[in-house]
Amino acid sequence: MTPNKHFENIYDLPMEYATRIFEIAKKVALAMKDTYKCEGITTLQNNEPVGNQHAFHYHFHIFPRYKDDDLHKFMGDKKLATPEERVKYANKLKEFFKANS
Numbered sequence: 001m002t003p004n005k006h007f008e009n010i011y012d013l014p015m016e017y018a019t020r021i022f023e024i025a026k027k028v029a030l031a032m033k034d035t036y037k038c039e040g041i042t043t044l045q046n047n048e049p050v051g052n053q054h055a056f057h058y059h060f061h062i063f064p065r066y067k068d069d070d071l072h073k074f075m076g077d078k079k080l081a082t083p084e085e086r087v088k089y090a091n092k093l094k095e096f097f098k099a100n101s
Contacts, residue, residue: 007058009047021060028062031096036089038064042071 007013013021029041044061046053063071 008056009053009058010045011047013058025060025062027097028093031093031100032062032064035092035096036064039067040065 005017007017010018025043029043032038032041042061042063042065044063045059065071
């Protein structure tokens with residue numbers, strides 16, 4: 001499969017891509033549970049403007065969840081992390097996958 005092929009939303013996504021994305025999403029969710037010691041996981045995928053899709057390419061979100069984290073306000077007054085801040089979390093996941101592959 002070519003990972004850089006464009007699909008606007010879930011309606012355009014071929015089943016073999018959807019299956020592979022979900023397989024990877026499960027692995028990432030398990031890695032987040034172990035690495036970040038989160039209490040839960042939320043997955044999110046939006047389609048069309050009314051469905052809150054802002055970037056018109058298919059993508060799938062995986063959020064670590066903690067009690068009272070107020071995730072659903074993240075588009076409001078919450079500060080999004082900078083790329084420099086996010087790299088330490090990405091590196092933790094990379095370490096998890098290296099150790100568990």
